[in-house]
Amino acid sequence: MSWVNANGLRFHVQQLGSTGDKTVIFLHGLVMDNMSSWYYTVANAVARNERVVLYDLRGHGLSERPRSGYTVEDSVEDLRCLLDALEIDQPVYLAGNSYGGLVSLAFTRKFPERVAGLILVEAHFPVEGWGEKVAGTLEVGGVWIDKPTIIAWREENDQRHHRRRFAAAEDFIMKTSLISDLRNVPPYDESDLCTITCPALAIYGEHSDVIERGQELASWLPNCRLEILPDAAHSILMDRSKEVRAYLLEWLAKQPQPETGG
């Protein structure tokens, strides 16, 4: 397995298709997610033509799960350190799903010179009350682990991969600083996002609970194309992967090759 030490942690990193002109970094969603959702759906198709880097965010998948350090800034710094460790100095394309979209946006705000473009699939970004809402949902998830219906489901689905995912989620929610760190994420408004001038593609499901974020991105980012998938909700990466992949490949092919950084 590929391990990369960055920002004081050991990250699980996969690199595919090394010959492309563009480098695409894939960032996954929160808690129950990991790099495999991109690997199973889109990343290999992109890797046919471009260099692809997938990694498990801190605390997720096979990466290390420290007890603290789950602010958005921590994840932004992780990405910067990973790019440095992999000696990627050319501006990259960031593809973020859900929470991975938030990290991608935050990284681009802080290091605009390192980002050639953004692919935002069902991207969250913090608005007033966002941290409280996400933290509350996760807390409820943590409490639910002991509820009879969940216990019954777990007994019916007593397979190794389910057991491991539940155990990891339980540890993550109950025994790290994740919830308190998320609760304190400050909200973004138009003035925070209108400075992101790189090309962006945003893809959302028509019935997504964060569809408004997509509409705001399209209206606030000066160079953002929005695609809305009909009859779809938040989990479009897994449920509607063909369409997500088609939009992403078509958009990426039209983007110019980034100039080498230095």
Added chain:
Amino acid sequence: MSVGVSIPEAETSADRIQSVLETVRTVLMDVIGEDYLTDVEITLDTTFESDVEIESVEFVALAEGLQERYPEVDFVTWVADMEVHELMNLRVGQLVEFIARCLG
């Protein structure tokens, strides 16, 4: 000047399948741990999701381990051509046969 030189018998397709299956077993042990796998028989008919109960992120690590063992095999194109449900329902035999075909 090969006239008269005896050429070793080429590896048969069945031999190759067995050899790749052994390699898949070994890499799988590395990824998900021997303790668990001692109770699971890994044959060509074994499914990764239902029988091995592999986590999706472990399947990614398995593919990487196999890519290292078989650098000539184009795993990227193979995975790119499959949809999510096909990957989720993959049998060990499909993976082994794909690798063996590439080596043949």
